[in-house]
Amino acid sequence: MAKFMKHEVIGRLFELGLGPLFYHGDIEVAKKIVRACNDGGAKVVEFTNRGDFAYQVFGELVKWCDKELPDVILGVGSVVDHATAALYINNGANFIVSPMLNPEITKICNRHGVPYFPGCGSLSEISEAEKLGCEIVKVFPSIPVGGPVFAKSVLAPCRWLKLMPTGGIRATRECISEWIKAGVAVLGMGSGLIKKDLVKVGDFEGITKLVEQCLWWIKEAKGTPLFLGVDHIGLYPSDKVTGKAIADWYEKTFGFTLGEGHSAFHIPSRGPGEIEVLKKQVFKKCHIAIRVSNFEEACKYLESKGIELEEPIIKKGVSKVVYLKNPDVAGNKIHLIFRY
8 A cells, every 4th residue: 555645745746846757677677776766866756567567566666665765655657547556556556647547547546545647638638637636637748749838838727737747858957947937847757867778787876867967957947046044053062061961951941852863963843944963072163054955056156156165975865965164254164965
């Protein structure tokens, strides 16, 4: 059965704006493709039902993801009938995608609380899918039905629709920008993103880089700022007070829930950001973490202003961090952080 709730799947897709899709009959290769997508930041992945015993490969992939990549949301595409949809839902599919609109699939998905993204090629079909409760409608095949011009025309009178064009979308800044500026919510990308030549030679790092690049182009097209604001503030103990005592004070005073890691205590807030209390006194003053939407571009921007950076700390699929060599004018240490 589905691991993620319906609103979680849809919310994650809206946040990312990208849904990679692929098929491969070799489970080991399939694992590497999903990991490559995860490491690039795309944590919603569609496995297409296009080969013999595909459901068996998918079942193994779900079990592997539950252990190795628990944040990844796996779904299934190329589903044309309700029996196949039921089979995959019982194998752990978190969403179902079709090349066409099938009301019987809608009933199965609604029964199990699983999102259904049907393929539609006209405003009438899209409207019918919406009436059946489909929050995201796949525009397919996206280029033959009119491309970004079609999407823009549909959304002009029906701004509330959430479209996911799929088929023929290229992994270029120009193509992605044109679709996003037309108003679509999500891009479904298959061979243009999970390139066969990269898979053939085992260059999964190349897929990761391409996924990461496409996610940035989507953010760029949406007008997402490079520097997003304060991610967290880091406090340090002194000779007079321990890190634990500082963390306990915040917990008791404000009722925050205290979490303990290997090197620090974490005090998440009920809003954005958190307080991090280090266990060792590395700096005398605090450090401030600035969250960025693109790590490499943010580094280039600061270096262009003559600001020197330390060696980056990269955790694949989790975060990228780099400290500025010099503190701010008040003596506080600064670092950039990118979170997948």
